[in-house]
Amino acid sequence: MDHAPNAPHPPAVPPPTTPPYEPGGSYGPYASAGSYGPRAPYEVPQSASRVRRLLTPLATLAGIAAAFTYVGLVDPNESGHYPPCPLYSLTGLYCPGCGGLRGAHALAHGDPLTALGDNALAFAGYAVFAVVWVIWVVRAGKGLPLRITQRPLWWWTLGTVLVVFSVLRNLPFGAWLAP
Template sequence: MDSENKGLYITGWILFVIVLIAFLLGEVFSISLSSITAPCLIHSLFGLYCPGCGGTRAVMSLMKGEILQSFIYHPVVPYTAAIYMIYMVTNTIQLVSKGKIKIGMKYKDIYLWIALFIIILNCFIKNIVYIGWGIRIIK
């Protein structure tokens, strides 16, 4: 594993531990992620969806195992989770096998470009549906 991927891999495990601790603390103390985040300024001022609208609810749904609901709230969240899981699993297999099984996913900028495209498309579709037909996809 080269140094760039090694750094990403270690960061992935740190992120996993942080998310796990946050999830466990939320479960033990009944803290909702939405109760500790600020309201969306764009939505509050203009009534439109911002590029991140639904992200917090998508994370909460995904943490409950509600993948479809997470996708509806914000599709970039399950996309990111899938890329993260594939990256971590394949690189763990490669590391545990001491390089004998070379399946470790490598970082590529295209993953970020796809995420950006999903964010823009999601914002565009939700606002078009709201402006054109008055339908709020997420409330």
């Protein structure tokens, strides 16, 4: 059907009354009535069972416990069980991780002072992990995600601490930091 050049055009389609579909939005079995917009991809649905929500932190703890058990049973102070540190083997300098296995072995045997002396930075890392893990379990039990976002300044600070620790433990006045 042709329109005359001066004939009115057909009426425009009225605008939709509902919000448009958004990829990744709150649609499907977990959407509540009237909720539109994106849902965070790491959000745990409230309908998930508590055991299911705690599965990841508990599996992480099981892996860490298995690693500590192995290091506790196989003494890193005896040569031949673990590969040597490549930096120490080539240069004679301690890297930030040197002494970490010996510290984990001491900690697995209930000797935190020796662990602290073997690698103070690794010892602090174990403590930080323990605190974050407890927070993770509590939040997972409540159905809340663990959100750890760090600004670039935090990562630069961590890198600086690792470099300063490495330099200090290789200098004569920082020998108390060496394993």
